[in-house]
Amino acid sequence: MAVLKIENVSKIFQGGTTAVDDLSLEVSDGELVCLLGPSGSGKSTLLRMVGGFERPTQGKIFIDEADITDQWPERRPTAMVFQSHALWSHMNVFKNVAFGLRLRGLPAAEIRQNVEGVLEMVGLAGYGKRMIHQLSGGQQQRVALARSLVLEPKILLLDEPFASLDQHLRERLREEVRDIQQRLKITTLFVTHGQDEALSMADRIVVMRDGRTEQIGRPDAVYRKPLTPFVAGFIGTMNLVEGQVMRGAFTRAGIRVPLPVADGPATLAVRPEALDLIAAEPGQAQVHRITDFGTHGIVDLELSDGTRLKSMATQPNALRPGQGVDLVPRALTVYRESREIYRDVHD
Amino acid sequence: MAQAGSIVSPDEGNEKQPLGLLLVAIPVLLIVWLVIWPIISAVIDTLWRSDGHGHVGFDASSYVFFFTDTYSLNNLALTLWTTGICAALLLICCLPIALYLRFGRGRITGYVQTLAILPLFVPSIILAYAFIRVLGPNGFYDIVLHGLGLPKLRTPYLTPWGPVIGLVWDNIPLTVLILLSGLGSVKDQAVEAARDVGANRLQVLRHIIMPTISNSILVALSFAVLGIFSAFTLPYLLGPASPEMMGPFMQRTFDDVNDPVAAVTQAVISFAFCILFGLFYVRSVARNQGRQP
Amino acid sequence: MTAITATSQKAPISSLATIRTKADLAGITLAIILTLAVIVPLLVVALWAFSEVWRYPHLLPQQFGLRFWNQTLSRDDVWDALGLSLRLSTVVVAVAAVICLPASYAFSRMRFFGRDTLFLSFLAAHAFPKFGLLVTIAAIFLRLDLIGTFWGVALIQLVNILMFMIWIPVAAFQAIDKRMEEAARDVGAGPLRVFWSITLPQAAPTIIAALLLSFVTTFYETDGAWLIGAPEIRTTPVLMIGFINNEMVIQYGAVLSVLLWVPSAIALIFARRFIGGDAFARGFGG
Numbered sequence: 016m017a018v019l020k021i022e023n024v025s026k027i028f029q030g031g032t033t034a035v036d037d038l039s040l041e042v043s044d045g046e047l048v049c050l051l052g053p054s055g056s057g058k059s060t061l062l063r064m065v066g067g068f069e070r071p072t073q074g075k076i077f078i079d080e081a082d083i084t085d086q087w088p089e090r091r092p093t094a095m096v097f098q099s100h101a102l103w104s105h106m107n108v109f110k111n112v113a114f115g116l117r118l119r120g121l122p123a124a125e126i127r128q129n130v131e132g133v134l135e136m137v138g139l140a141g142y143g144k145r146m147i148h149q150l151s152g153g154q155q156q157r158v159a160l161a162r163s164l165v166l167e168p169k170i171l172l173l174d175e176p177f178a179s180l181d182q183h184l185r186e187r188l189r190e191e192v193r194d195i196q197q198r199l200k201i202t203t204l205f206v207t208h209g210q211d212e213a214l215s216m217a218d219r220i221v222v223m224r225d226g227r228t229e230q231i232g233r234p235d236a237v238y239r240k241p242l243t244p245f246v247a248g249f250i251g252t253m254n255l256v257e258g259q260v261m262r263g264a265f266t267r268a269g270i271r272v273p274l275p276v277a278d279g280p281a282t283l284a285v286r287p288e289a290l291d292l293i294a295a296e297p298g299q300a301q302v303h304r305i306t307d308f309g310t311h312g313i314v315d316l317e318l319s320d321g322t323r324l325k326s327m328a329t330q331p332n333a334l335r336p337g338q339g340v341d342l343v344p345r346a347l348t349v350y351r352e353s354r355e356i357y358r359d360v361h362d
Numbered sequence: 363m364a365q366a367g368s369i370v371s372p373d374e375g376n377e378k379q380p381l382g383l384l385l386v387a388i389p390v391l392l393i394v395w396l397v398i399w400p401i402i403s404a405v406i407d408t409l410w411r412s413d414g415h416g417h418v419g420f421d422a423s424s425y426v427f428f429f430t431d432t433y434s435l436n437n438l439a440l441t442l443w444t445t446g447i448c449a450a451l452l453l454i455c456c457l458p459i460a461l462y463l464r465f466g467r468g469r470i471t472g473y474v475q476t477l478a479i480l481p482l483f484v485p486s487i488i489l490a491y492a493f494i495r496v497l498g499p500n501g502f503y504d505i506v507l508h509g510l511g512l513p514k515l516r517t518p519y520l521t522p523w524g525p526v527i528g529l530v531w532d533n534i535p536l537t538v539l540i541l542l543s544g545l546g547s548v549k550d551q552a553v554e555a556a557r558d559v560g561a562n563r564l565q566v567l568r569h570i571i572m573p574t575i576s577n578s579i580l581v582a583l584s585f586a587v588l589g590i591f592s593a594f595t596l597p598y599l600l601g602p603a604s605p606e607m608m609g610p611f612m613q614r615t616f617d618d619v620n621d622p623v624a625a626v627t628q629a630v631i632s633f634a635f636c637i638l639f640g641l642f643y644v645r646s647v648a649r650n651q652g653r654q655p
Numbered sequence: 656m657t658a659i660t661a662t663s664q665k666a667p668i669s670s671l672a673t674i675r676t677k678a679d680l681a682g683i684t685l686a687i688i689l690t691l692a693v694i695v696p697l698l699v700v701a702l703w704a705f706s707e708v709w710r711y712p713h714l715l716p717q718q719f720g721l722r723f724w725n726q727t728l729s730r731d732d733v734w735d736a737l738g739l740s741l742r743l744s745t746v747v748v749a750v751a752a753v754i755c756l757p758a759s760y761a762f763s764r765m766r767f768f769g770r771d772t773l774f775l776s777f778l779a780a781h782a783f784p785k786f787g788l789l790v791t792i793a794a795i796f797l798r799l800d801l802i803g804t805f806w807g808v809a810l811i812q813l814v815n816i817l818m819f820m821i822w823i824p825v826a827a828f829q830a831i832d833k834r835m836e837e838a839a840r841d842v843g844a845g846p847l848r849v850f851w852s853i854t855l856p857q858a859a860p861t862i863i864a865a866l867l868l869s870f871v872t873t874f875y876e877t878d879g880a881w882l883i884g885a886p887e888i889r890t891t892p893v894l895m896i897g898f899i900n901n902e903m904v905i906q907y908g909a910v911l912s913v914l915l916w917v918p919s920a921i922a923l924i925f926a927r928r929f930i931g932g933d934a935f936a937r938g939f940g941g
Contacts, residue, residue, distance in 0.1 A: 066837075066841060067840070067841075068837050068840075087840070087845075088837065088840040088841050089840045089841070089842075089843045089844055089845055090843075093841070094841060094842065095837070095838065095841045097834045097837070097838060098834075099832055099834050101832055101834035101835045101837065101838040102835075102838075103835055103838075103839070103853055103856075103857070104857070105856040105857060105859075114839070114842055114844070114852070115842030115843050115844075118842065118843045118844055118848070119843060159838075162838070162842065163841075163842075166842055166843070380767070381761075381765065381767075382761040382765035382766065382767030382770070383767045383768065383769075385757045385758050385760065385761035385765075386758040386761050386762060386767075386773055388754040388758070389754055389755055389758045389777070389817055389821060390758075390773050390776060392754075392813065392814060392817060393776050393777060393779060393780065393814070393817065394776075396792055396795075396810060396811075396813075396814045397779045397780050397783075397788065397792075397814060398776075398779060399795070400788065400791035400792045400794070400795050401783065401788070401791055403791070403794075403795065404791035404794065407794070458681070458685065459685060459689075462681055462682060462685055466679075466681065466682050468679035468681075468682035468683075469679075470679075470682045470683065470686050471682065473686055474682060474685050474686050474689060477686070477689035477690065477693050477694065478689060480693050481693060483919065483920050483924065484697070484916065484920075485875035485877070485892065485915070485916070485919070486875075486877060487875065487877050487892045487895045487896065487899075488700070488895075488912045488915065488916055489696075490899060491700065491895065491898075491899055491908045491909070491912055492696035492697060492699065492700045492912070493696065494899065495696070495699050495700060495703055495905070495909070496695065496696045496699050500711040500712075502695070502696075502699045504711070504712070505711060505712050505713070505714055506714070508711075508712040509712065509714055531692065531693075588781070588782070588783070588784055588785070589785065591784045591787075592784030592785055592786035592787045593786065594786045594877070594878040594881070594882075595877045595878055595881075595892075595896075598896075599896065599899055599900070608784075608786070608787070609786040609878075612786060612787065612790045613786070613790075613881070613882055616790055616793060616794075616882065617882070617885075622793075622794045622797055625790050625793075625794070626790060626791055626794045628787070628790070629784075629786075629787035629788070629790040629791050630787075630791075632784045632786075632787035633783055633784065633787055636783065636784050636787075640782035640783055641782075643778075643781070643782055644775070644778050644779075644782050647775075647778055648775050648778075651774075651775070
């Protein structure tokens with residue numbers, strides 16, 4: 016249906032803050048792309064520029080090859096779901112959803128039909144007469160979604176739509192939104208700072224930091240092959256150990272990992288689930304604490320200089336606190352100056 | 363219009379927007395024409411006056427007259443006395459009410475609050491009428507005293523105490539409201555902590571509460587002083603004919619004596635006496651405004 | 656207003672709970688004093704309005720009745736004054752709404768040169784002793800021949816409520832989530848449509864309260880009406896001054912007071928529900 020193209024877009028606010036810095040991105044037809052990053056990384060600003068609520072200082076934005084950079088939000092074929100819902104509290108549910116259609120001058124019968132259809136799609140059939148304050152947070156968010164979908168936008172924009180909901184509801188809505196998005200095959204840009212959300216929903220993830228893209232890729236790629244220590248640390252749990260490579264081996268406080276890289280400072284990244292432990296006395300590290308989650312356990316480890324690491328163990332009860340262990344990374348990545356210089360993936 | 367208005371974020375104000383200026387122009391011009399300009403022109407007109415031969419020059423004679431005229435000085439003295447007494451009484455009456463409303467836990471706080479705010483909704487003209495019916499000669503309290511076999515009240519009606527009582531009554535709600543809003547920033551935990559380390563209620567008041575609300579007290583006093591100094595209706599209806607407060611004095615000079623220059627001179631002198639309170643009031647409102655944009 | 660916020664803030668203070676009985680004593684004392692000072696005078700006025708004979712030293716009127724209501728309501732000057740006051744308040748509030756609401760919107764949503772200073776300039780009307788200010792305005796009106804005219808009085812009242820009519824709506828507009836307006840733009844509404852369909856309805860309760868407050872304030876304003884208007888322009892309060900000063904029949908004033916006070920009190924209590932504590936406290940610098 017629609018392709019969104021962002022070309023070398025920058026946004027510099029009046030105070031001189033650079034929110035988005037020369038960013039390019041293409042979202043293909045029917046794709047759901049997540050903008051993921053910590054607060055202040057520019058992801059919301061980027062979304063608001065696509066929606067027309069901020070104007071880029073530089074660069075262009077295209078929808079299906081049409082330049083919309085200077086178009087007012089009401090003229091753009093985009094629809095936004097706001098974090099705060101931004102529902103109009105003086106209108107009931109039906110009127111909230113119908114407002115955009117009424118502006119288009121559709122006949123009343125058609126409006127009714129469309130609104131009822133979309134309310135049913137978001138699971139709110141029969142709620143039309145309710146006032147906004149009579150709805151729960153989750154229902155309000157569904158209304159906001161319906162209000163956007165009813166206009167059949169080319170691009171759907173979601174700005175941390177689940178941030179104000181509790182964990183349980185968030186997971187349910189996440190699935191529902193993903194289902195609807197796939198059913199309608201609507202091109203979607205989704206902003207979140209929650210990695211779970213990004214990993215579970217996105218076709219592709221854009222990890223942002225300081226207004227730039229740190230990595231763009233499929234969720235599994237971003238998770239398994241983080242290109243920078245920032246991405247490695249931001250997505251999932253990651254042990255990041257800074258140390259020195261000397262004579263073909265990474266060393267830090269008793270650990271030694273042979274690596275085929277040049278000497279110099281380096282950051283070693285190992286996922287807890289890729290870090291195996293072998294009991295050894297005195298061992299490279301000491302078990303500090305064991306947390307049993309039932310299906311698996313997390314073992315907190317301490318190196319001799321106090322550095323803490325985590326390991327995921329399927330048999331946590333085989334270990335006890337204070338015991339010495341040797342570390343065996345099954346997969347690891349090595350970074351130098353924020354660039355990947357070596358990757359070893361066994362499995 | 364709101365290409366500017368609704369969608370441009372506040373950070374984006376670098377675009378010049380004459381439309382905004384245009385929209386606020388009329389009210390602002392009204393303020394300039396009917397507040398700023400009259401005040402400037404009052405000072406100019408009373409100091410640079412025509413000498414009768416078409417020659418305009420510096421002439422402070424109206425001020426000299428005011429400050430040498432016993433009657434004018436008596437009026438000024440009465441005004442200062444009334445303002446001072448009212449300010450003191452207001453504080454004495456309103457601080458306990460505000461403290462009770464903030465910290466009291468009895469079931470009658472709601473009632474006390476309603477009563478303390480009620481005068482805000484009673485126009486001063488009705489207040490004046492009620493005052494006369496209640497505290498005037500043979501008024502209601504006289505009836506009650508008579509019924510109890512007690513001597514009659516020495517009525518404050520048409521004495522300097524008449525306006526004092528009326529003005530205090532009139533100003534209680536705003537003073538209570540301002541003090542309450544100041545007390546809102548006294549944290550419960552601060553009070554609890556102080557009591558925890560052994561402070562009694564008076565010490566809590568002196569060391570914890572008063573320092574926190576001193577600014578609110580000053581604002582409340584400024585507001586009261588600005589309102590009371592040149593009050594007209596209540597002193598005019600309840601006060602003595604001579605000496606009189608600045609409000610009725612100015613009105614009489616302007617309307618009855620038909621001497622605008624003298625009346626404006628009196629107004630400028632009132633401004634001068636209140637300027638500090640006015641500045642303080644503006645400053646604290648402006649600061650408040652800055653705090654919550 | 657602030658008082659409303661104060662009640663909600665009132666969390667239990669355990670350390671003071673022990674002296675609850677004492678606090679209640681203080682409350683009862685305050686309640687009695689305030690009742691004597693606030694309720695009794697108003698009740699006495701109400702009694703007077705419905706009494707036909709009340710001679711000293713009887714505690715209550717000897718004869719109740721509506722005779723003086725009939726007499727008061729058959730006076731032409733009362734109807735003239737009421738009509739004039741209603742006309743004056745309506746005109747002033749309407750003009751204020753037309754010029755102030757767009758200005759409030761501009762203050763709350765737009766950026767322009769000197770915005771903050773201009774916004775604070777409305778304080779000027781309240782930063783000087785009021786009657787002194789009125790006299791200096793009167794001196795200007797004297798040259799413009801506005802003394803004793805309807806529009807002279809109207810202008811004075813307009814200045815009087817200008818700050819209300821700017822500051823309260825500004826607070827109302829600022830309280831509206833900007834995203835609501837953006838969402839409306841997003842579904843295709845132009846800026847004017849957004850203002851009309853979203854912003855104004857959202858701000859309506861507060862704005863109506865401000866209008867009501869301004870209306871009542873103007874209706875009862877005495878100082879300016881007396882100085883600028885009297886004797887040609889006789890608003891209701893000006894008439895009331897006459898009743899107090901020169902009228903032998905006490906009940907006329909009482910009837911007029913009751914007649915005027917009850918609806919205004921209802922209106923104002925209604926208004927108070929809608930105006931947030933902030934809007935008020937800010938106007939008073941608290």
